[in-house]
Amino acid sequence: MSDVEKTEFHIAGAEPAAKKPAQDPAVNPSAQPGEKDAEKGLRPKSLDEFIGQPKVRSQLDLVLSGARNRGVTPDHVLLSGPPGLGKTTMAMIIAQELGTSLRMTSGPALERAGDLAAMLSNLMEGDVLFIDEIHRIARPAEEMLYMAMEDFRIDVIVGKGPGATSIPLELPPFTLVAATTRSGMLTGPLRDRFGFTAQMEFYDVEDLTKVVTRAARILDVGIDLDAAMEIASRSRGTPRIANRLLRRVRDFAEVHSDGYVDLAAARGALEVFDVDEAGLDRLDRAVLDALIRGHGGGPVGVSTLAIAVGEEPSTVEEVCEPYLVRAGMIARTGRGRIATAAAWEHLGLEPPEGTLGLLKI
Structure with missing residues (x-):
């Protein structure tokens, strides 16, 4: 099956979204600058x-x-879930399976209803329109999208003031595939117009090992099964991170040996890039260290933690905390953040009596 035709829409005059403070790029699940080309060849083409x-x-x-x-x-179709799990890839596969063209844009680029109208008017019958981060779409564009999704038509306003007229524009039937990392921010009317909603889940080590092995084969990298499992176990349940770590391990193996990735090469590379056995990076460990050694395990407010590690509160709350909470190392309470027994043990410390998650024998 040949690749689908893909078109990315860039709206003139749209301002780029504000950048979030960066985590260690190796374990940041969001796409990094210049990473599209590296990911393109690794994307699967079918279900x-x-x-x-x-x-x-x-x-x-x-x-x-x-x-x-x-x-x-x-x-x-609405695809929701954390970044890096394959929502964009799934949209491409939908177009591939249907044998039609894929038109791509993003929520932040649709600032005005006219931006959306221009894009919809270029669709052909059966096309797949992919809107990434749809929860960030502007309200006027969202309201126009309601009619387009339900009735395949839009009303274009021509002129201003008393002389303004509404011109109905019929649209060919199309399929909207939308992706969001924050489904709770979608309005009810928009969410209800999707006929199928899919929640993308984090991957287990077994599936991530398959992802790493497949990527290594495509990249022509020789790799042991043990090394692939090691990379998978430190990838935070995210294929994008697994593929990124594989490329860094490949670099290490090519520089320090013959390019073959065995368990020793994988561990050596991941140590160089500050990714420990649990997938935590320098910033994650700094947060745990500030919480435990600096404040006795909490409770501590997120602003205090951010000051202690020299980062913005949004970085700690949006980048570090989700994985630390999922890994069972931090608990969020009304009084602040609390370190669990697993966090104490990860730092090689003995958790005090009464620590959350400490088994009583």
């Missing part, structure tokens, strides 16, 4: 090639197969 997310794949296969059998465009 059969896609690793992980078995429930989403089976449900989506039913949706697409049913639409093809009836000869209609599939329902609109």
